[in-house]
Amino acid sequence: MRLAVLISGNGSNLQALIDAIEAQTLGAQIVLVVSNRREAYGLVRARQHGLETLYFPIKPYRERGQSREAYDADLAARVRAYAPDVVVLAGWMHILSPAFLDVFAGRVINLHPALPNAFNGVNAIERAWQAYQAGEIDHSGVMVHYAIPEVDAGAVIVQERVPFLPDDTFEQFAARIHATEHRLIVEAVRRLAEVLKS
Numbered sequence: 001m002r003l004a005v006l007i008s009g010n011g012s013n014l015q016a017l018i019d020a021i022e023a024q025t026l027g028a029q030i031v032l033v034v035s036n037r038r039e040a041y042g043l044v045r046a047r048q049h050g051l052e053t054l055y056f057p058i059k060p061y062r063e064r065g066q067s068r069e070a071y072d073a074d075l076a077a078r079v080r081a082y083a084p085d086v087v088v089l090a091g092w093m094h095i096l097s098p099a100f101l102d103v104f105a106g107r108v109i110n111l112h113p114a115l116p117n118a119f120n121g122v123n124a125i126e127r128a129w130q131a132y133q134a135g136e137i138d139h140s141g142v143m144v145h146y147a148i149p150e151v152d153a154g155a156v157i158v159q160e161r162v163p164f165l166p167d168d169t170f171e172q173f174a175a176r177i178h179a180t181e182h183r184l185i186v187e188a189v190r191r192l193a194e195v196l197k198s
């Protein structure tokens with residue numbers, strides 16, 4: 001399984017994939033790590049493990065008055081050159097249009113720190129915490145799903161509830177969300193490998 005991993009930030013989920021591959025608990029290789037942010041720490045992690053990286057920002061496209069579809073199409077071409085079987089969006093904070101998604105139909109997966117139809121979009125962990133504080137929910141969760149043009153939507157590959165605990169702090173809750181993500185991202189890639197094999 002050849003993976004391209006798209007990131008925008010810390011890259012702790014990229015690290016979870018790297019660790020599972022290096023521990024040989026995940027039969028895959030990461031052929032490319034892409035970031036749309038130069039300062040993303042995930043790029044440092046990738047280089048530390050000898051992985052190919054690509055920094056590919058949208059800003060030059062905006063400055064030239066080009067569309068996001070133009071950016072997405074060029075990004076797809078750059079990623080496709082590495083012939084990935086699966087594209088993993090692991091904290092990738094740019095909504096991909098069909099100009100990208102159609103190139104890898106059914107093979108782009110996205111990680112999100114909430115359950116389906118709850119807290120789509122940015123700052124999902126913070127918004128779940130606020131809803132808990134307001135007495136509206138008693139759990140949140142994590143999902144990995146097939147990416148579609150709608151934000152944080154699409155058929156779910158794997159999901160897990162993360163309950164709020166008595167005396168929880170936001171930091172403790174966020175840490176449990178992230179720990180869950182690090183397991184589920186690996187599990188989702190394993191499951192997709194099975195699907196693509198059959």
Ligand code: GAR
Pocket residue numbers: 007008009010011012013014042090091092111112113121122123124152181
């Ligand atoms: C993760 O919590 C991921 O679920 C979230 O960004 C974080 C990236 O962390 N993604 C989204 O919110 C997508 N809507 P990381 O850079 O440490 O892997």
